[in-house]
Amino acid sequence: MRIDVPAGGDPAKSFETLSNVYAPEIVRAAGNFSTQAYQHSKLSLRELEAARYRTAQINGCLVCQGFRA
Numbered sequence: 472m473r474i475d476v477p478a479g480g481d482p483a484k485s486f487e488t489l490s491n492v493y494a495p496e497i498v499r500a501a502g503n504f505s506t507q508a509y510q511h512s513k514l515s516l517r518e519l520e521a522a523r524y525r526t527a528q529i530n531g532c533l534v535c536q537g538f539r540a
Contacts (some may be wrong), residue, residue: 490498512519520539527535 509516509519514522524536527538
């Protein structure tokens, strides 16, 4: 399947819009998972972000490395 992404504008907004249109269940599940991890962690936000970023480096995920909470 090909998806047309509008030229120009904010790519993050385009991704958010397209993901909500084509995969709303996945977006909702990922959002709930992220919320639970941040709300119920015994780590400080700084420690949690360091662990999340290091995991992204180990996994080689450039999208995750670019994300900031």
